[in-house]
Amino acid sequence: MQSPTLRRVAITGMGAISPHGVGAETLWQGLREGRSAIGPLRHPDAARLRVKVAAQVPASFDPAAGIDERTLPLLDRTSEFALHAAREAITQSGLDFDENGLGLRTAVIVGTGVGGETTQDEQSKRLYGENAARAHPLTIVRLMTNASASHISIAWGLRGPTFAVASACASANHAIIQAAQMIRYGQADVAITGGTEACLTYGALKAWEAMRVLADDDCRPFSANRRGLVLGEGAGIFVLESMEHAQARGATILAELAGSGMTADATDIVSPSADGAAAAMRQALDDAGLAPQDVDYVNAHGTGTLANDVTETRAIRLAFGAHAGRLAVSSTKSMHGHALGASGALELVAVIGALRDGVVPPTANLDQPDPACDLDYVPNVARRMPVRAALSNSFAFGGLNAVLALKRAP
C-alpha cells in the first residue's frame, strides 16, 4: 500500500565492524574481491568445541579507540561494535545533531539477535563455574538488548525514538525497516539504524553445535557440497534521512531505501517456507514501486544450510517469475559468515556497494552446482554490471522474513 504522502528515504552514511576488519569500505573491498574472512576459530575453549571455523572480527580491532574511557566499562562487545560502526556512518553523513534541534528529530533503532551474550556468559561462568558470591555491578547495563541503541543515542545526543529490535537472523533488516518507516511517516527526519551481534561465546557455540547446522569446513551457499552455516559477528550501522532533508543540505546519497516487505511463515520454528519468503519479496517490490524486471541483484539470505538454500531459490522464483533467471543472486555470507542479528546490516553494505560501483559481489566457494539451486549465483568472482535496483533478504528462525528494496541514488 503506497501512499502518495510518504517521504522517500536516503542512505547518507554507513559504517561497519566486520570479520574483514574496521570500516564499511574495508568490508566492501573484501567482498568485491571475493575474499573470505572465514578462518579457524579463535577461542580460549576451542579444544572443547566441535566448531572449527568462524568469521570473527580480527583480534587487531581496538574497542577503546576513540571511545570515552568512562563509557568503555559500560560496553558489551555488541555495543563496542555498534558504537564504532555508528561513528563511521555519522561522520560520513556529515550531520550535526546540535543544529536546529535535529537530535530530537533523530531515531536510533538497532537490531540484535541476543544482545549482550558475552556479558551473560562471563557472569554465568563466574557464578556457576567459579562459585563467585556476586555478579559484576555493570552486568545489567552491559547485557540489556537495547544497550547499543542507548549508547548511540547518548554519544550523539539523539533524543528521538530509540529502541532495539530482535528477530534472530532478521533483526537488522527489521530494525532498518522500522527506522525507514519512521522517516517515511514523518516521526523522524534522520534515523541511525542497523544491527550488531557478538555471541561467539562458549555457551552459544555449544548451543549451535547441538543444533547440528554448523559447517565444519567453510560456508558454501548454493553449492551441492554445502555443509551448513558459519557463525560470524560484527555490526553495520547506517544513517537514514528523508530524501528532501538530504538533498536540501547537499548530502552525498549512497542509495535510496525504496521499500520493504515483512512476513511470517507461521509454520515451523526452524524450517523455512518458500511462500513466506516469496510474499515478503513481493511486498518489497510493490512497496518500492518496482516491477520484477527493474531488479538486477538479490543479496540472498544464503546461509549455506541444506534447508535455506533450496527454499530461498524456490522463493525467488515464486516472487520474480520469469525474471528470476536473469537476476544476479549472491550470498555474501560465504565471505563474512552469518552474523545473525547483524547479518542484514553487513549485507546492506554489499548492496550499497553493488548499486554505487556497479559490481555484484560473488558467492564464494560455489564449486559444485546443485540441481535444486538453479539461479545465477555469481559464483566465486565478482561481476561488473549496472545495478539499478536490488533486494536484500533476511529470514530468521521463528519463520520471520524481512526484505529491503534499494535503488541507486537519484
Add this chain to the structure above:
Amino acid sequence: MTGTIQQQVFEIIAKQAKTDVANVKPESTLKDLGVASLEAIELIFEIEEHFNISFPDQQGANFDSDSAQSLVDAVQKALADKAAADEGSK
C-alpha cells in the same frame, strides 16, 4: 531403562514419537514415526545423553530419513569407539 541396545534406542524413539514402542520397527524412518526436523535433532541428543556418547557431526545429513536400525547401529559403533578409546588410554 534396561534391555538390549536396540530395545533402549527403540524406547527413546517411541517416547520422542509419542507412540507405543511396538510401533517402532527396525525399518521405520523417523519421518514415518512423525519425528521431523528439530524433533529429530532432539532425539539424537536424548540418545547421546542416555548412552553417554557423541555422534560425529553429520553435516548435510537428514536425520528425518534415518531408520531406527541405523540409529541402533550408530549407537553400537559409538559405544565400540568409546570402549576402544578407554582401552587405549589405560
